Amino acid sequence: MAGPPQLFSQNMAATPPAGAGQPGNRALLLPHIMTDHTAHAAPPHPAPPAEKPVWTLEGDTNAPQLVLRGTWTVQSGGMAPFPTDGLAQGRDHSTLTFDTQGVTGWDSAFIAFLWDVKQAAGHAGMQFDPQGLPASAQRLLALLPDAPASGKTASHKPAPLLERVGDKTLSVLNETGTVTELALETAQGACKTLTGKSGMRLKDLASDIWNAGPSALLIVGVVNFLVGAILAFVGLVELRRFAAEIYVANLVGIACAREISAIMTAIVMAGRTGGAYAARISTMLGNEEIDALQVFGIPVSSYILLPSILSLGLMMPLLYIYGTIIAIFGGFVVSVSMMDISPLGYLNTTFDGIAAGICVRLCQILLFCQLYRAGSLPRGPAGRTECRGCGDCRHTGGGDRHCRHYRHGCGVCRYGHGAGDLR
Amino acid sequence: MNEPETIISVRDLGLSFGPKIIQQNVSFDLRRGSIFAVMGGSGCGKSTLLKSMIGLLRPTAGQILVGQEDYWAQNDKRRTEINHRFGVLFQSAALWSSMTVGENVALPMEMFTSLPPDVIRRLVELKLGFVGMEQAIDLMPSEISGGMRKRAGLARAIALDPDILFFDEPSAGLDPITSARLDDLILTCGTDLAQPS
Numbered sequence: 088m089a090g091p092p093q094l095f096s097q098n099m100a101a102t103p104p105a106g107a108g109q110p111g112n113r114a115l116l117l118p119h120i121m122t123d124h125t126a127h128a129a130p131p132h133p134a135p136p137a138e139k140p141v142w143t144l145e146g147d148t149n150a151p152q153l154v155l156r157g158t159w160t161v162q163s164g165g166m167a168p169f170p171t172d173g174l175a176q177g178r179d180h181s182t183l184t185f186d187t188q189g190v191t192g193w194d195s196a197f198i199a200f201l202w203d204v205k206q207a208a209g210h211a212g213m214q215f216d217p218q219g220l221p222a223s224a225q226r227l228l229a230l231l232p233d234a235p236a237s238g239k240t241a242s243h244k245p246a247p248l249l250e251r252v253g254d255k256t257l258s259v260l261n262e263t264g265t266v267t268e269l270a271l272e273t274a275q276g277a278c279k280t281l282t283g284k285s286g287m288r289l290k291d292l293a294s295d296i297w298n299a300g301p302s303a304l305l306i307v308g309v310v311n312f313l314v315g316a317i318l319a320f321v322g323l324v325e326l327r328r329f330a331a332e333i334y335v336a337n338l339v340g341i342a343c344a345r346e347i348s349a350i351m352t353a354i355v356m357a358g359r360t361g362g363a364y365a366a367r368i369s370t371m372l373g374n375e376e377i378d379a380l381q382v383f384g385i386p387v388s389s390y391i392l393l394p395s396i397l398s399l400g401l402m403m404p405l406l407y408i409y410g411t412i413i414a415i416f417g418g419f420v421v422s423v424s425m426m427d428i429s430p431l432g433y434l435n436t437t438f439d440g441i442a443a444g445i446c447v448r449l450c451q452i453l454l455f456c457q458l459y460r461a462g463s464l465p466r467g468p469a470g471r472t473e474c475r476g477c478g479d480c481r482h483t484g485g486g487d488r489h490c491r492h493y494r495h496g497c498g499v500c501r502y503g504h505g506a507g508d509l510r
Numbered sequence: 511m512n513e514p515e516t517i518i519s520v521r522d523l524g525l526s527f528g529p530k531i532i533q534q535n536v537s538f539d540l541r542r543g544s545i546f547a548v549m550g551g552s553g554c555g556k557s558t559l560l561k562s563m564i565g566l567l568r569p570t571a572g573q574i575l576v577g578q579e580d581y582w583a584q585n586d587k588r589r590t591e592i593n594h595r596f597g598v599l600f601q602s603a604a605l606w607s608s609m610t611v612g613e614n615v616a617l618p619m620e621m622f623t624s625l626p627p628d629v630i631r632r633l634v635e636l637k638l639g640f641v642g643m644e645q646a647i648d649l650m651p652s653e654i655s656g657g658m659r660k661r662a663g664l665a666r667a668i669a670l671d672p673d674i675l676f677f678d679e680p681s682a683g684l685d686p687i688t689s690a691r692l693d694d695l696i697l698t699c700g701t702d703l704a705q706p707s
Contacts, residue, residue: 286621291608375604379666382564382598383618384590 138191140165142200144173149181151213153204156189165196169203171210179212185219198227206234272388273396279389280397286389287397295398299360303406306359310351311410315339315417318347323425332426336433337440339418344441348410356403364395514541517577517674518563524571525558532558534571540674545700557601560678564598565589594622597667601678603659605651611638611662612647618669637665641695657688661695668699675699 138157146152151174159165174183183204190197201217201224208215217225246254280287322338368391371377380387415437423430518540525533532555540546548556561567563574565581574581576592584592605614615634619625625633638644641661646654654662660680667675680696681689 294608371607374607375600375602376606378561378566379598379600379604379606381566382593382596383621384593385617385621 139163140167140196140200142169145186146184148176150184151181152184152186152219154186154189156191158191159193159197159200161194161196163192163196165193166199169200169207171203171207173204174207174211174213180214182214182216183208184216187220187224190221193221193224198224198231201228202231205231209233269388269392272386273392276386276389276393277397280393286386287393288390291390291394292397295394296401298363299356299395299398300402300405303356303359303402304409307352307355307406307410308413310355311343311348311414312417314347314351315343315414315419316421317417318342318414319418319421320425323422333428333436334440335418335422335426336428336436339422340415340437340440343414343418344411348414349407351414352403352406352410356399356406360399514543516540517542519575520563520572521575522572523559523562523569523574525555525562525567526570536572542673543701545697557678560676564596564676565593594670595673596676597670597672597674598676599660599663599667599678599680601682603651603656603663605659605662605666607651610648610650611643611654611665614651614662615666615669618666622670633669637669638662640668641665657684657692660684660688660692664692664695664699 140155140157140159140163142156143154144151145154157163157165201220205215205228217228220228245251276287319335319339322335323332326332326334326338368377371391377387377391380390415434419430419433419437422428422433426433516539520536520538523533523536524531525536536559538546548559550556558567562569563581568582573583576595579588579592581589581592605611606617609617612631612634615637616630619630619633623630635644635647638647641664643658643661643665646658646662651659651662664680675696677696680692684692
């Protein structure tokens with residue numbers, strides 16, 4: 088009975104184990120299936136350098152013999168192919184034998200070489216006699232077909248231009264049709280939602296809303312904060328040259344509210360939430376979940392697409408408003424720390440500069456209503472807010488008694504000076 | 511003795527992916543109460559044949575008769591109605607991963623019946639009880655083992671009391687013991703659920 092599996096590779100002794108090359112030697116394991124047990128059993132001394140793999144064709148044309156020596160591993164350069172016409176000089180029906188006594192180690196490279204030899208022998212009309220090979224190599228070689236599959240990559244010629252254009256056109260048309268069909272089905276599902284017949288589960292909608300909205304607050308906030316801060320910093324440096332620093336607030340406010348926050352939020356949502364949707368649908372496709380839906384007759388558009396699209400449709404405007412506020416806050420932080428301006432003054436200038444977007448205006452109104460309602464600005468005996476700041480209100484005509492930045496009647500000092508303390 | 515009625519007839523079926531022919535001239539009959547197995551090597555087109563029989567892949571030739579109706583000659587709506595006579599256990603069980611096991615079994619009932627929620631809940635417990643999965647009703651598919659997923663998939667497949675059950679390699683990836691249990695379960699479904707007496 089054969090002994091325990093032996094390791095026969097370049098990491099072991101330079102000489103092959105006893106019985107190598109004999110049919111009775113049962114286990115010459117490839118390195119990639121080496122066990123810890125055999126690996127630990129290796130001697131502590133460093134392995135001798137691997138011999139270069141060498142082959143020679145000996146014998147006469149009637150009985151050619153391939154003599155192999157050295158270490159036939161990938162690392163030692165054993166992947167050199169055997170020439171296709173390397174056996175062309177052999178006679179038909181002669182038998183090719185092997186001598187592997189000089190082989191000191193081998194792995195897949197050895198088998199790849201032998202496979203080449205086997206094919207060359209076939210081309211030359213020779214018999215391939217593997218008896219002289221190690222038993223494991225014989226078994227591995229027996230697993231391989233006589234010739235590699237005629238892969239398309241090896242001999243694939245590009246199709247004619249006209250055919251490629253036609254294929255591409257049909258592919259684009261097909262994809263357009265599929266997308267249009269999906270869009271129409273989703274729109275149909277959305278209409279059915281209004282009557283409660285879409286088949287969409289509210290639980291799925293709620294889950295998607297959570298994923299598209301609250302879960303995205305952090306990333307949308309970070310991106311917009313940085314955009315606002317960078318815009319303010321760059322704008323401040325440039326506008327300072329013209330003594331127009333105050334317009335940084337307008338710059339940040341207008342740019343973010345009208346363009347940048349919307350774009351940045353959309354990009355973040357496309358990458359984050361859109362990517363998550365694509366991954367989820369792909370996973371469902373791979374797990375046959377979509378097939379299961381189709382077999383049950385549950386429309387994919389209503390079940391998967393509609394909640395996703397509705398949740399994004401609901402959340403995107405809110406995220407845009409949130410992103411705008413955060414971007415303005417980013418600009419605010421930079422500006423207040425670098426300019427001589429009060430926080431409320433900056434915010435007021437910002438909102439003055441933003442054109443009347445309804446949502447933003449609404450937020451502004453709500454924000455400041457709450458701010459003043461909370462009593463941050465005490466009122467005077469006549470019910471008017473009075474200023475303790477710079478004392479030059481251009482609206483009241485009070486000149487020396489009022490702050491010049493104080494707006495008469497509106498209760499807001501654009502530079503945020505407090506009230507109630509007459510100069 | 512009369513033979514059981516034929517519920518599905520496959521006639522000269524041909525299947526292909528583009529120019530690559532997968533199957534051709536396939537013909538057989540399925541009779542009520544019988545268990546019919548399609549065997550073959552890996553990649554020979556067993557799952558493809560199944561897909562064409564359950565409406566996921568249109569054949570390139572031949573007919574699939576369900577009862578007297580040519581399945582692929584019907585419109586989408588009618589095919590969906592016919593599909594309600596089918597229950598399918600996919601190779602990977604195909605449980606909807608965003609739902610609990612109980613919700614997986616309940617969804618077809620919620621979509622295609624007007625049963626009240628408490629009745630659906632009882633039916634779900636019943637179906638899961640058939641396959642020994644009643645304790646996993648509130649677990650997510652990711653929280654149960656491969657064998658349990660297969661059993662849950664079977665419970666979903668029998669949710670609408672179908673006439674015909676399709677199994678795509680039901681014991682693939684299961685250990686021999688679990689596989690044998692699932693085979694017993696399939697036999698029970700084929701004999702006792704299909705022909706209640």
